[in-house]
Amino acid sequence: MATFEFLMQGLLVAAQPMNLLYALIGVTLGTAVGVLPGIGPALTVALLLPVTYRLDPGGSLIMFAGIYYGGMYGGSTTSILLNTPGESASIVTALEGNKMARAGRGGPALATAAIGSFVAGLIATLGLAFIAPYIVKLALVFGPREYFALMVLAFVTVSSAFGDSTLRGLTSLFIGLALSVVGIDQLTGQARLSFGVPELLDGIEVTTLAVAMFAIGETLYIAAQGDKGPDKVEAVRGSVWMSAADWARSWKAWLRGTFIGFPIGAMPAGGAEIGTFLSYAAEKRLTKHPEEFGNGAIEGVAGPEAANNASAAGTLVPLLTLGLPTTATAAIMLAGFQQYGLQPGPLLFATNPQLVWGLIASLLIANFMLLVLNLPLIGLWVKLLTVPKPWLYAGILLFATLGTIGANPSVYELGMLLAFGLLGYAMRIFGYPIAPVVVGLILGPLAEQQLRRALAISQGDYSVLFTSPIAAVLLLIAAAALIVPLILRARGRGEVLSQLAANED
């Protein structure tokens, strides 16, 4: 196998000083735009792609890889520091990450996110290089019924983000599901809950909802506390860096996140968010510090961030091996690859090895550059929290609306931002968790469409939902995850559960 030689060759080219500089510029630009709430990697790459055209093919490929990874990573910084997810895949990061930041542990949270992203990116990129053909076979086995079973499993795991009340958690989830119905029904083209407003026909944008509920809702809530709220966040308590205990708790989460995120990213209808949900739920089940979840558990940042980045590399599996762009980001990347004469598809690895391995080497280098850029910046980022509250929150709203306007400069979008911001504020007052709303909005349409597709293909025969082995296994896991804790709790043996979880580790 010449695989390894090709990779080394690619790395040698990519490691030339000029190319390293391009990678650094790409990562910087990608982070700068990706950090805006509401602007995800797709728009970041689309905006910055033309910048790369001016370079030679090698340099432009490597800068492109940098922009991609920078855009992916940018979202988690604002999630952690400002409770304002940059894109839907970093919503889960905000849950624990922001709590850590408020407790003066923003440094370790950012560090575990950065290093976790690096580790996951490294493993997943190597996975892309060596086992892509096998992964893609697995991904293609997933039809509508298997996806439906996966969505059921994802729904069950949402309960781990419910907080302390099942009623309020479920209510949040169903508000999200109700919102997910808005817009054109994909399978029949009929408009639902749109009330004749054309802007509602495409449904509610996940990023708009997330930015509104997290950033604007949070700002309103903090402002409404007046002077009695916490005066100032303590930016750094203890070390800015990760302690030995942080490392010990993070590394397993990184690996688990990677192994959850990579295959799900490779599935044509998987999506990065689902990997982050599953990873968060897994960490919550397996942790030895369950009391810290909801108050800033480092595993809850490390796992989902790793899953997020691993699924980004996973997306490249169907893209390179089948020419299948499975996300908006991938579709733009496909357009980018064509500029470099790279025609993704089943024959790519055979006909164009130099370019493929050049790309993989570029991804590895860009991943490394991301770490180089972000670790030293952590100290600076954390200082952001020391900005006096009025200017800090004025700035948050400035950037939150900038992201929304940049993605879609429409008055309606800003109106929705305001309306959902108020909803997020009201929900905070009454102690409703925010994340399940966003999760419901993301998962609702996916589950509905896959169910209906599965039944359409089987012409209304419900038994197909259980007869595929993969679907059956996924549904069994979901049922177990739902029922076992109930039984144990009913018997008053909650402690058995936590022991079991500890033993599994």
Place this chain on the structure above:
Amino acid sequence: MTKGHHPSSATRRPDRAALFIAAVLAAIAGLIFWDVSRLTGAAGYSQVGPTTVPYAIACCLLGLAVWTAIEAFRGDFPERERQEVAPVIWIVGGLAAQMLLLNIAGFSIATGILFALTARGFGKRKLWFSLPLGIVLCFAVWVIFAKLLQLSLPAGPLERLFF
């Protein structure tokens, strides 16, 4: 956020806000029923048509409304902290102003107003200082993102003055 799970006591008055929430949930369910009933239920071959899932969601919302109402009567809802209204009005006003002015006054002025009003909501009273500061800051942001990074942000009189 305050902890839930107060021991229920029959002596407490029903929680009016929680009853209101229950009413809102029921209203959303009703809205879904009303809107979806007008669709032609073209289920095709799947039997589960475009109306099935919305109906299921609406039914669950009704159930949650009942559950919320029960908790409201039992007083199971968490205590709420007193909210200051004035800051919220300042910030909402800022967002509304930005929304209405965006296409007329351009990004810098509209967002600058949002910036200043948000700071006002957090207690910075000197609008004569924060407003120009916000506009200058937003103009710098506009130059970076609209001009250098090609993000499409609406231009107004201020932006046209320079570009």
Place this chain on the structure above:
Amino acid sequence: MKHIFLATILAGAMSLPAVAADYTIIAPANPGGGWDQTARSLQTVMQQEGISGNVQVQNVPGAGGTIGLAQFASQQKGNPNALIVGGYVMVGAILTNKSPVTLKDVTPIARLTGEYEAVVVPASSEIKTMGDLVEALKKDPGAVSWAGGSAGGTDHIAVGLIAKAAGVDPTKINYIAYSGGGEALAAILGSQVTAGVSGYGEFESQVKAGTLRLIAVSSAERIAGVDAPTLKESGLDVVVENWRMVAAAPGLSDEQKAAVSADIEKLAKSAGWQEVLKTKGWQDSYLAGDAFNTQLDKDVAATEGVLKDIGLVK
């Protein structure tokens, strides 16, 4: 933060010369889709060929392009420097969404690119020809599941036309709509569905690798370099082309319209544009002036008929 911005400015200043704004192109879709790619390709080529100093692309996504179209028609009225990208999908979306703004409310300039639909089955399928597929369809329309793009889109219309031409009730087709070409392709490759319909470009590399079997294309004549019969040869009188066009704002004077048309013609004939067509695998279907308007009217009328047949438009 400051450091990043500084680096951003430096890098930006290095690569993007600041020139006075000229054309603004509205891409009425999210980044990544066909219209967005068309708009961004126009941007690149117009700047490269010196047709326009600086071109801005603005995404106004939503509802099959009808939101962008409505916004364009109202806000850009009389602005000779505004363009919008659109296409055949918009024709269908205007009808299914009952959009109050139609293509009559803008100034269509020219059709730029086109793509024909392809009908494929998994390589392992027992169906070898279009004839086999039609036979299966006649036997039990529900048992033949078709994967393609969104409901009411070009792919759906093509399946409706095929059913109609084969004498099968178009309302009986079992069409499974997917959000993007990628997802539909995965479903076909995984043999989740009987057949797939989408633009030929979506399937090209799979067909060449032998993982999909191409059984028909929707062009009037055989396409050079593509080894497949047309639908007409297979006995189905169906021709579908998914074209993309560029339109200008409403309310332009004749001179303004002529100027825009001249710029677009220059673009379409330029070497840079031809290069783009080649790398993207788009067919050149440049058609302007009255010929384009006549064709447009014909397409609108035909589409309305099919959508009524499928039952998507009342």
